[in-house]
Amino acid sequence: xxxxxxxxxxxxxxxGQEVILRCVPISNHLYFYWYRQILGQKVEFLVSFYNxxxxxxxxxxxxxxxxxxxxGSNFTLKIRSTKLEDSAMYFCASSEVAGGDxxxxxxxxRLTVL
Amino acid sequence: xxxxxxxISMDSYEGQEVNxxxxxxxxxxNDYITWYxxxxxxxxxxxxxxxxxxxxNEVASLFIPADRKSSTLSLPRVSLSDTAVYYCLVVRxxxxxxxxxxxxxTKLSVIP
Numbered sequence: 001x002x003x004x005x006x007x008x009x010x011x012x013x014x015x016g017q018e019v020i021l022r023c024v025p026i027s028n029h030l031y032f033y034w035y036r037q038i039l040g041q042k043v044e045f046l047v048s049f050y051n052x053x054x055x056x057x058x059x060x061x062x063x064x065x066x067x068x069x070x071x072g073s074n075f076t077l078k079i080r081s082t083k084l085e086d087s088a089m090y091f092c093a094s095s096e097v098a099g100g101d102x103x104x105x106x107x108x109x110r111l112t113v114l
Numbered sequence: 115x116x117x118x119x120x121x122i123s124m125d126s127y128e129g130q131e132v133n134x135x136x137x138x139x140x141x142x143x144n145d146y147i148t149w150y151x152x153x154x155x156x157x158x159x160x161x162x163x164x165x166x167x168x169x170x171n172e173v174a175s176l177f178i179p180a181d182r183k184s185s186t187l188s189l190p191r192v193s194l195s196d197t198a199v200y201y202c203l204v205v206r207x208x209x210x211x212x213x214x215x216x217x218x219x220t221k222l223s224v225i226p
Contacts, residue, residue: 033213043158043214044216045214091158098212102148105157107157108155
């Protein structure tokens with residue numbers, strides 16, 4: 001069964017450093033998403049991406065965040081200058097269509113900002 | 115989107131059927147009810163989606179009454195591996211609607 005993959009599984013960084021989290025969505029999917037989950041809290045939507053542009057973003061997704069699909073398979077989330085409060089699990093997801101279609105989540109990247 | 119309310123936690127013995135009820139009083143005509151499952155340190159996993167009446171797949175059944183103000187996820191004969199958090203989501207199936215809004219979910223603990 002096809003699945004979403006994410007690398008690395010765990011990233012440790014110093015406050016103020018830039019990090020790039022990588023995702024390979026399911027190959028025939030057209031819609032891509034990033035969510036995050038701070039330890040013990042809810043899964044929160046960050047951004048959705050379609051046709052090489054952001055289609056929707058939350059208030060969390062400020063200027064420190066950016067997304068990119070640099071080639072035909074990868075989907076990345078960049079945090080320019082990490083803060084302590086960015087420590088969380090970051091989940092990538094993809095879906096065939098939008099409008100409430102089933103989203104398939106990756107295993108997540110645990111980001112720890114020291 | 116309609117707010118959902120579900121129990122914070124439930125316990126069940128192995129082999130029992132588990133029913134988790136979710137209320138969504140303000141559900142709209144365009145909205146579907148979707149359930150996801152999340153194991154610790156893993157991403158959420160889609161379980162089932164429905165609009166009304168009953169939907170069944172190899173994992174679970176979803177019961178939705180005619181007024182659609184609530185829904186019940188039914189897990190037949192649970193095992194220890196079903197211990198997870200279960201999320202009830204209201205999803206609007208229309209163009210331009212992308213994000214999933216997760217609540218706190220129901221933490222199901224299956225006891226041997």
